[in-house]
Amino acid sequence: MFEPLANLMAWFYEIWPSYGGMIILLTLTVMLVLTPLTLRGTKSMLRMQQLQPEMKRIQKEFKDDRQRQNEELMAFYKENGINPLSSCVPLLIQMPVFIILYRVLHGLTAGQNPDEVTALCPQGGCFNPKYLNESSDLYQSLASHTTMDWLGINLAISPSDALKIDFVTFLPYAVMIAVVLVSGYVQQWQIQGRSQNQQSQNAQQQMIMKILPAFIGLISFGLPGALVLYFVTSNLFRVGQQWVITRTIYSDEALAAGVIETSSEEKADKSAKSDTAKKAIGPSENGKAAGTKGKATPPRNAPPAANKAKGSNKRTSSGRGGTTPSLPQPRPRKKKR
Numbered sequence: 001m002f003e004p005l006a007n008l009m010a011w012f013y014e015i016w017p018s019y020g021g022m023i024i025l026l027t028l029t030v031m032l033v034l035t036p037l038t039l040r041g042t043k044s045m046l047r048m049q050q051l052q053p054e055m056k057r058i059q060k061e062f063k064d065d066r067q068r069q070n071e072e073l074m075a076f077y078k079e080n081g082i083n084p085l086s087s088c089v090p091l092l093i094q095m096p097v098f099i100i101l102y103r104v105l106h107g108l109t110a111g112q113n114p115d116e117v118t119a120l121c122p123q124g125g126c127f128n129p130k131y132l133n134e135s136s137d138l139y140q141s142l143a144s145h146t147t148m149d150w151l152g153i154n155l156a157i158s159p160s161d162a163l164k165i166d167f168v169t170f171l172p173y174a175v176m177i178a179v180v181l182v183s184g185y186v187q188q189w190q191i192q193g194r195s196q197n198q199q200s201q202n203a204q205q206q207m208i209m210k211i212l213p214a215f216i217g218l219i220s221f222g223l224p225g226a227l228v229l230y231f232v233t234s235n236l237f238r239v240g241q242q243w244v245i246t247r248t249i250y251s252d253e254a255l256a257a258g259v260i261e262t263s264s265e266e267k268a269d270k271s272a273k274s275d276t277a278k279k280a281i282g283p284s285e286n287g288k289a290a291g292t293k294g295k296a297t298p299p300r301n302a303p304p305a306a307n308k309a310k311g312s313n314k315r316t317s318s319g320r321g322g323t324t325p326s327l328p329q330p331r332p333r334k335k336k337r
Contacts, residue, residue, distance in 0.1 A: 006131035018149030184213025
């Protein structure tokens, strides 16, 4: 079980003859293999966000019967091809890889005996690598060294062991742990930032995603530096992967479906277009208002005859200067005294 991974590490060491480079290449390979599962989980999450109104309807309809609610939701997930934990699958699959890598690294750096002197290690105390072919470059390198040095970091010891030596030795390990923590929560920020409503994520999934970065950062303190480097590389890879996903899958599908909010630039552009449209409509409306300006507005409750001007009551001759009976007679003027 351990030999295939050890041989793969030996092959990567021939490509990049560096302990750290070997771990980075191995990590990138694992991440690329898991990429299809990551994309599948992302699309499943997007589908959940699009169907969120129907899911809320089911939750509201069966709010008094939790068992029936779960059954209906599971049937709904199955009908629409949704896996609520799909985004966690790549992380769960990495656990066996992590365990195997831990055992392989322990075997590669085991067997240090200060009194053991070999042709490759005349000073004594060198590694006695397991799972490797003795003719491989990685075996030859480990069997002649007492440390796995990379950029001043001994990848064979843990941050806690480095802290026991002195604080200066511990500093590079502290930087790696900090990168693991920060990059882990950056991923959560990226995923949550794509969701307009945080309730679109499964409750169990939210809990796992919040706890996992802190858990990995905590256990990194007692793991070999090679595994901490594995976490650093995988987290940075996923940050870049989520950046690409946000600008491809979500920009094309989620924006069209109205699942996620537009960026500030897009909002500004929409606002500018709206102002332009208002200006285009404005003059015609102002013209209508200007055309009615100056005209007297008749009282609402006035009788129809009151809307006519005084000069509109004209006399019409009918034989002897009479007026048409339908028109009101003018009021007699008072004589001046």
